Amino acid sequence: MIGPEFFKDRKNVFLLALFALFAGGIVFYAKFVGIVLLFAFLIFGTLSTVWKNKNARFLALALLLILSLTNILVNGIKFGIDFSGGTRIPVVLERSVDASTMSDMLQTIKNRASVLGLTEVQVRAVGSSEIDVEVPGTNDALISDIESVLSHQGVFQGIVDGKVALSGEDILPGTIYSVPPQQLGGADWGVGFSVTKTGADNFAETVEGKSDYPLYMFLDRPKNSVIFITLDDLKGGKTIQDKDAITIAQNALKFDGGNITLYVLDDFNFTLNQTPANGTVAIISSSLDNETKSKIAALGFNLSETENISPVLQVSTTSTRESSIDQWPAVGLLSSPHLSASVTTGLPSYGYSITGSAQGVGTDRTLNAQDEVKKITSILKGGSLPVQISLGSRTSIPAPLGQQFLELSMLGVLASIVAISLFVSIRYRHMRIVLPILLVSLSELIILVSLLGSFTVDLAAMAGILAAIGVGVDSQIIITDELMKKDGKSHDEKHQHAFEIIKINVAVAIVAMLPLLFSGMVEIIGFALSTIIGSLLGFMISRPVYELLVERLVE
Amino acid sequence: MIPNIYQGDYRKLIIFPLILIAISLYFIPQIKLGVDFQGGTLIIIDLKEKVNPDQLTADLAKDGIIGTVKTYTTSFGDKAELEIQQNPDLVKADALNDQFNTQLDATATLEAKANANSTYMPDYLAQRAILDNTSNSLLSLAGQTQNASQVDNLNTLKTQVSVAYRSVYNNYKDSISKSIDKYVKYSSFSVQSVSPTLSAQFLGKAELAIFLAFLLSTMLIYVLFYQHDTISILKLGAFGALILILGFVYQIFLVHVALLLILLLVLLFYFKSLPSVAVVIGAISDILIALGGMGLFGIPLTLASFAALLMILGFSLDTDILLTMRVFKRAGDPREKAFDSMKTGLTMSTTALFAFIILFIISLYTHIAIYSEISGVALAGLVGDMFATWGINAVLVLQHAEGKI
Numbered sequence: 001m002i003g004p005e006f007f008k009d010r011k012n013v014f015l016l017a018l019f020a021l022f023a024g025g026i027v028f029y030a031k032f033v034g035i036v037l038l039f040a041f042l043i044f045g046t047l048s049t050v051w052k053n054k055n056a057r058f059l060a061l062a063l064l065l066i067l068s069l070t071n072i073l074v075n076g077i078k079f080g081i082d083f084s085g086g087t088r089i090p091v092v093l094e095r096s097v098d099a100s101t102m103s104d105m106l107q108t109i110k111n112r113a114s115v116l117g118l119t120e121v122q123v124r125a126v127g128s129s130e131i132d133v134e135v136p137g138t139n140d141a142l143i144s145d146i147e148s149v150l151s152h153q154g155v156f157q158g159i160v161d162g163k164v165a166l167s168g169e170d171i172l173p174g175t176i177y178s179v180p181p182q183q184l185g186g187a188d189w190g191v192g193f194s195v196t197k198t199g200a201d202n203f204a205e206t207v208e209g210k211s212d213y214p215l216y217m218f219l220d221r222p223k224n225s226v227i228f229i230t231l232d233d234l235k236g237g238k239t240i241q242d243k244d245a246i247t248i249a250q251n252a253l254k255f256d257g258g259n260i261t262l263y264v265l266d267d268f269n270f271t272l273n274q275t276p277a278n279g280t281v282a283i284i285s286s287s288l289d290n291e292t293k294s295k296i297a298a299l300g301f302n303l304s305e306t307e308n309i310s311p312v313l314q315v316s317t318t319s320t321r322e323s324s325i326d327q328w329p330a331v332g333l334l335s336s337p338h339l340s341a342s343v344t345t346g347l348p349s350y351g352y353s354i355t356g357s358a359q360g361v362g363t364d365r366t367l368n369a370q371d372e373v374k375k376i377t378s379i380l381k382g383g384s385l386p387v388q389i390s391l392g393s394r395t396s397i398p399a400p401l402g403q404q405f406l407e408l409s410m411l412g413v414l415a416s417i418v419a420i421s422l423f424v425s426i427r428y429r430h431m432r433i434v435l436p437i438l439l440v441s442l443s444e445l446i447i448l449v450s451l452l453g454s455f456t457v458d459l460a461a462m463a464g465i466l467a468a469i470g471v472g473v474d475s476q477i478i479i480t481d482e483l484m485k486k487d488g489k490s491h492d493e494k495h496q497h498a499f500e501i502i503k504i505n506v507a508v509a510i511v512a513m514l515p516l517l518f519s520g521m522v523e524i525i526g527f528a529l530s531t532i533i534g535s536l537l538g539f540m541i542s543r544p545v546y547e548l549l550v551e552r553l554v555e
Numbered sequence: 556m557i558p559n560i561y562q563g564d565y566r567k568l569i570i571f572p573l574i575l576i577a578i579s580l581y582f583i584p585q586i587k588l589g590v591d592f593q594g595g596t597l598i599i600i601d602l603k604e605k606v607n608p609d610q611l612t613a614d615l616a617k618d619g620i621i622g623t624v625k626t627y628t629t630s631f632g633d634k635a636e637l638e639i640q641q642n643p644d645l646v647k648a649d650a651l652n653d654q655f656n657t658q659l660d661a662t663a664t665l666e667a668k669a670n671a672n673s674t675y676m677p678d679y680l681a682q683r684a685i686l687d688n689t690s691n692s693l694l695s696l697a698g699q700t701q702n703a704s705q706v707d708n709l710n711t712l713k714t715q716v717s718v719a720y721r722s723v724y725n726n727y728k729d730s731i732s733k734s735i736d737k738y739v740k741y742s743s744f745s746v747q748s749v750s751p752t753l754s755a756q757f758l759g760k761a762e763l764a765i766f767l768a769f770l771l772s773t774m775l776i777y778v779l780f781y782q783h784d785t786i787s788i789l790k791l792g793a794f795g796a797l798i799l800i801l802g803f804v805y806q807i808f809l810v811h812v813a814l815l816l817i818l819l820l821v822l823l824f825y826f827k828s829l830p831s832v833a834v835v836i837g838a839i840s841d842i843l844i845a846l847g848g849m850g851l852f853g854i855p856l857t858l859a860s861f862a863a864l865l866m867i868l869g870f871s872l873d874t875d876i877l878l879t880m881r882v883f884k885r886a887g888d889p890r891e892k893a894f895d896s897m898k899t900g901l902t903m904s905t906t907a908l909f910a911f912i913i914l915f916i917i918s919l920y921t922h923i924a925i926y927s928e929i930s931g932v933a934l935a936g937l938v939g940d941m942f943a944t945w946g947i948n949a950v951l952v953l954q955h956a957e958g959k960i
Contacts, residue, residue, distance in 0.1 A: 169710040174660035194667030350670035470910025512869035515764035
């Protein structure tokens, strides 16, 4: 079959090129493998249905099968905790949210969970008011850690010249909004909000006379902490005098409620005037050498390492505004807008807005502006979760139990494939039909499992796989039935007849399940997807296989 | 070899399926709604000691916890499953919490306005009074002091109310675990709660999904089935779109039933397509029998069994289409072709039966609820399909083919 003639047919070359493309995607872009496979399935599937050349059709399918096998071998199959064991923590939202809010929340929760260094945390939406967080393993301590990280609500503090000018509880809930373009007055973005009376009074008093001072916006500012940093890290590559850099750093860290003392490592001799209070945390860069780290620990500090210890400096070129620190994630400083003269008069105002410019040009600039709005909004909300959450009770499935479920389910799948193949052959009294049916069902199984496995195979998906096996075989039954009839028609006519029926069947079976996919009932999407893809596969695969193999067997 | 059942007066074949449907209609009201659709709490307990389910049910009832108890053995020990009905306090708490959140935003906006312009003060005070009322109701449900009006800062009030809301749930869970502690020796238990709002949402979505499934497949059948001219297809498309829009605007069960009936009547009398209508009648009969089976055998209606119902719809339409296509689009004696199709169709049903019987057996052994629900519904539906398609649909189709209707 494969000779020089093979490569002359342009379709074959095209298919091989596509195959190489998808194979590359599967091997090198494991993160997107689900989408890659889906595309491969759609493209190869359509080609195998639409092309007239039987051999080309067969090739398309064979390549799809190889791609699926490659995926399983290289990337494995992702199993839900029902099969792999683990713990599911339901995160219940206070109220239903729309799709975009939900995706924001999923991202935030993933970020929070990954803080603990877990690579295998799966976060999925369940309907519009619940999120399931799944972690492998059932270690109680770890689960409690995750639960506390998840339910943590951040604390927002806006500090001016060392005093709290604005705090999270001063901001009236639901009044934070994105300032419309016509009111921006030249800025790229703006976030407006209203404050309580006490908040307004406190703010006016604290910032009186401090025009152009930075309002240091902290989220979860560390308490009882100090920071050790080198001058290089402090300057972050900007051109500024050493002593100036130190001054503006100390300005950013100044706070009546608890300074964060700055220690410059370059000329530090590792002695202190007093031993630090019990439990004081030293924030250090994770790239320091071990000797320095242990010296700092020896002074009596608990170490907290961070990969990004450098602040983002705003070096001023004009004489009217001083240089200042813009952001310093290592200490929770996320933004530092400057106070305009109008708010520092001493008169309280109840509505404020924070405006700024965005980087880049054109659409980049607009997108960056939107990102800034999201960031500032979430800081003001103190924790960047749009909706309050509470944790439901966890479900733990021990790994051996999950393993047992998996084995039984797979056994069931194989058993039904064998049983069905035998039954159909017996029914049509042609034992050799077992072969194509087995082949088709197994191929269908491999492609289906590979596709689902790149997302997650949970209980619903597994049930759907069994359903797909039982129902996907219908296409083959209809064709076999037609071929077995001794009514003198040609093979082609028989295929035509069979296909008229099969096409409608598959279309209707899919349409009946479609509403489930869009209903937002996530729990059974795996089941719906399995049955739909199963029907499609049954249709796509049986045709070429039957055309090439069965005819020869029947004769 | 079975003789051709369609020889002779085949109309008698319709009697048995109709009886089945009548029996099903009797059992349908007995269908249990699962936790997904009814709301409630499902507790799965790992037992250290065996427990008598009836005794446990009675004991829990004494403590005011109404539910059903099932026990079973797995390879990892004995388990008990408690399905507890929705607690009225939780329902109230959910409603109050939703109310609070909506009122909170309105109050905050008014406070901001009142701060800037004191003419808004009376409006703000009125709204704040409403908010305080709602907060106090929730606080009292949680057994906490009703001091909402003394809380100046809205953010603080919000936190207090959230805490109260969560404690209503926690109190409920505690009371259940205290009860369980009294009567059961266990090593651990897990709780799955579906709130009333969530379950109501699911029910609404499920109902809409079935409506859409029926509507879309009916129209698709008409379009694909005969060589209809484009104008008819467009007319049906427009009519179908109208029904779709009405169905979205009025998301009420009876309205949906009425809309679908209208669609069928229009297909029958205006578009004169008896075969399309016959196909759908066959599918509806099948679903009714499947539902009857659920009522009779106690298969609860959950998200999983619901998904299986839609799958049965698709499968049932498939066998009906097979029959109708063969009878109308092939040359030869209609009765022979009908009988022929029956043999093919029964083969299709049997292979599906194999798959689902295996799934059912696995579910018996592992007690995986999702497996037993899906396989239970599928088995009931497949059996129903055999009678509905070859008893009802075939009779209608043959009568039409022989010019009698």
